Amino acid sequence: MSTADAVLPEAKRQKMIKTIGTHNGTFHCDEALAVFLLRQTNIYRDAALKRTRNPAVLATCDIVVDVGAVYDESKLLFDHHQRGFTEVFGHGFETKLSSAGLVYKHFGKEVIATRTQLPLDDPKVNTLWLKMYKEFIEAVDGIDNGVSQYPNDVKPKYRSRTDLSSRVGSLNPWWNQPTDAQSVDHSFLKARFEKASQLTGTEFLGKLDYYANAWLPARDLLVSSVANSRAQFDPTGKIILFEQFLPWKEHLFELEADDRVPDVEPNQAIYVVYPDETANNWRVQAVPVSSESFESRKALPEAWRGLRDDELSKASGIEGGIFIHASGFIGGRFFLFDGTSFCAQRRATGNKTKEGALKIAQASLAV
Template identity: 60%
Template structure:
């Protein structure tokens, strides 16, 4: 809670940030704060006047002070080195600072769970990785790639770029009111995208993770070595599989080689070889070379397995009309 006196509105909370040209970090920081019950009806003060900022309940991206106990969240001052932690080393912007201190509360509020719930922690870390860190890096001028690597094209459609384009152009009429109006648009833009991303991770990404985790937990019941996973419903699985393997320290000799799942269009089943790495086109163990590029009855005769549909020419995936047939293909590939 703030140790500062009530703001200029006499009892109404106030959020302070700088005026003039704005960026994605403070636009998002302000939006996130206004989703909290304490600041839901807060007034925004955009100024660089220390006298006006001093009486604000919370200040972001201006003031040269980082002190959570006093609700001051600037990152421009000399000697500032705060990072998110948990393995991340990108210096925080005002968005990252607000997210670090208030993010769990925001997520808990959104998904209806206590802030101490493990799901909240998981989403908090995921949203930093996938959404907030890029804003921190962009605002602090941290290159995404090593300085000696030149990008092959320019990227001007990211969130930070779209916020920057909301500022009045140099030859357009501008005034404090114009900047404030455009800042409000920027704040809604960043906040809307943040919560859309949070909703996706809470409502689609997490359930997919649960599907993969259940398959991993039951893998030895499917096949004693645990090298075959069966997903009882179609779900995006690659990212989750690699992350869960790392989290549970599964030895290389016990990692899954094949994943079975129902085709997303229904009916048939797929057997897919797990990649050597999350982004690799190479498989840990591709389906057998003699099966590759063969289809239907010819493949069934070759394998001795009824209902075969195909095996891709690279051996990374195959199909069968039934779950039982797909399992026979996976077990046959294991033994090949």
């Protein structure tokens, strides 16, 4: 509480506190997260919570989520259960929104700007807003609305109950524990709901922190690496040199599709060169045809595959060779050229020097 608030009469201070309304009884991930997100905004930061289905009580709340059968942003009503509700996030996303998605759609940018300390109109806020919907919020929307993750209803080979929605659901009272109807002050279920809301929020903020402080900086490094590579050794943009390892694939494909980004053009990059985790050796990796594909835009020469050390150096005519995997599409911690993630030996790589790795990439373009 601020010093100014402390001197206000108690009745006036109470009147200034906002109230969020949602339904009572069994709670779910979507309204638990919606309440948490609202409490990250300036206007609802210290908001009280009323859990009820009584329309008269809900009418006294400043904002209502997941109950009331009305979606009306102007009236601060955010329910999604009513007949005819078809609201989606947009921007290419087609999953019907739950209360979490509705609140995130309207308040998410403010939450992100506040957490990252960026201006609301900073392009990075919009990038993170879309990324967090894709990687976090959409699953909550889909599960709450009963949208199958597998459109063709393929039967899964195993069952997973460790997703966020399942963990929130497990915080509800068991059948033989007290509920609102059995508790005079509703304290038992209220405490469980607050715990669930905090759980969803902790995971949301943890994910947001990663994307803001690790994922997004990698995008900036990719853009600068493309520009530097063009200026220093490959004006065609077919080879990208990274001075440090970074997760580049997803960013590359997204930036290729964004015509506002200079120097990054569709299907242009063929190879990336970067140091391994020890920075003692260097690797060359062929860009895949898509971020999840095993097929490369242009694999390294078949005649070099499976060769090691001196044999590889002799075949390629480039000193310092270490290894090129024989499979042609997956190499793990070998010398990668297929666009897949690391999965095997740490010790194997492409060349002992940055110059050697660049020469391998340049020679491969000419084959």
